[in-house]
Amino acid sequence: MIKLFSVKDKAKKPANEGDAANKANKLSAAELRIQKDLVELSLPKNISIHFPEGKEKTQHFEITICPDEGIYKGGKFLFDFNIPSGYPHEAPKVVCKTKVFHPNLDLDGKICLNILREDWKPVLSISSVVYGLQFLFLDPNPEDPLNKEAAQLFQDNPRQFQTYVQRSIQSGCSINGHYFPPCPAR
Structure with a gap:
């Protein structure tokens, strides 16, 4: 025999007792x-990784990269990640919050990384993006620049480029009329 009242009681429970389960x-x-x-x-x-709005707000977080080798060694670079509602079919929206003299980062923090645009695929993950960003600091690509001045200097005079980068990281400096504040990893 079916107990109708117990079915009704179970139907009422999710509305109040099982709220956490319903949200999940x-x-x-x-x-x-x-x-x-x-x-x-x-x-x-x-x-x-840091969650500025709390760990429960997983669609917005910040990643800090402190390269331990390469031209950008000793710097500290902050990236803001916003995950769209269409993720994983849409790429995360990522912006560099640290102003940096880099061929693949413009002065507004936009990033020239193909997997954040035309080469994004749902099989890629946040890990793919983080390692892509890390790779930009290990091996900047002047062939596909967002900051054309940085790319040109990197190609024409790599030693001067490296001097500018290290000076901007350690003490801050102006390059071509733009001030880059210090961003040491300490």
Whole structure:
């Protein structure tokens, strides 16, 4: 025999007692995927993650990269990640919050990284983006620049380029009329 009252009671429970369970069931595909990406994210010691709105707000976070080799060694660079509701079918929106003299970063923080634009695919993850950003500091690409002045100097006079980069990281300096504040990793 079916107990009708017990079925009605169970139907009422999710509305009040099971709110947390209901919310978990109502997560969007983007929220579920970003949670998976973050659980699987394994960052090296020179990269860290921060959730400025709290860890429960997983669709907005910051990544700090402190290169430990290459031209940008000793610097500290902050990237702001915003995950769109269409993620993973849409790429994360990433901006560099640190003003840096770099061929692939413009003065507004836009990033020239193909996987953030035309080469994004749903199989890519936050980890792919983080390692792509790290690679930009290890091997800047002057062939595909956003900052044409930085790219030209990098190609024409790599030693001068490196001097500017290190000076801007350690003490800040003006380059071609633009001030780059210091961003040491200490």
